[in-house]
Amino acid sequence: MLSFLVLLVAAQSPDPEPRVKRVELPAGGVVFENVKAKDAPAVRVTAGKVVVTEKELYIGDGKVAMKVTASPDGMQFTDATGMAGPSSFSGRMSSRGGLLTITGMCVCKEGMVWRMRTEPIAADKIPAKSVYLITKSVKVMKTGATAPGIKDAPVKDKS
Numbered sequence: 001m002l003s004f005l006v007l008l009v010a011a012q013s014p015d016p017e018p019r020v021k022r023v024e025l026p027a028g029g030v031v032f033e034n035v036k037a038k039d040a041p042a043v044r045v046t047a048g049k050v051v052v053t054e055k056e057l058y059i060g061d062g063k064v065a066m067k068v069t070a071s072p073d074g075m076q077f078t079d080a081t082g083m084a085g086p087s088s089f090s091g092r093m094s095s096r097g098g099l100l101t102i103t104g105m106c107v108c109k110e111g112m113v114w115r116m117r118t119e120p121i122a123a124d125k126i127p128a129k130s131v132y133l134i135t136k137s138v139k140v141m142k143t144g145a146t147a148p149g150i151k152d153a154p155v156k157d158k159s
Contacts, residue, residue: 064120
């Protein structure tokens, strides 16, 4: 009788909240914008009709990711050395101390690759309660790794 009650309670318990909030982005380009939300810096990411605005987020393909943080200086892409493939940006871009910072907007077209000085973060290592944007349109990989049709175009580090 006791085992039946345990099974019944387990069956009625709601699923626990996921450790990381995963947001699947539609195919196509991904736009990053440096914005203000509640009078604080934020990063707005738009892909199709999906819009996410956060102080900090991760973007990747579901297996690996890159951290993106809003700061008063702009959007900071942790450990990024640059971009390769179809993309454009407005504002200033600088690289210092392991952060690639963009003050305006970055348009990542399908097939674009973010290059990183280190290995991207494994999806299962993203901190709890983080927002993880998953896209198949834009890749994240270590500088020097190969992707079909993409050549490295790193930004020089000024640190």
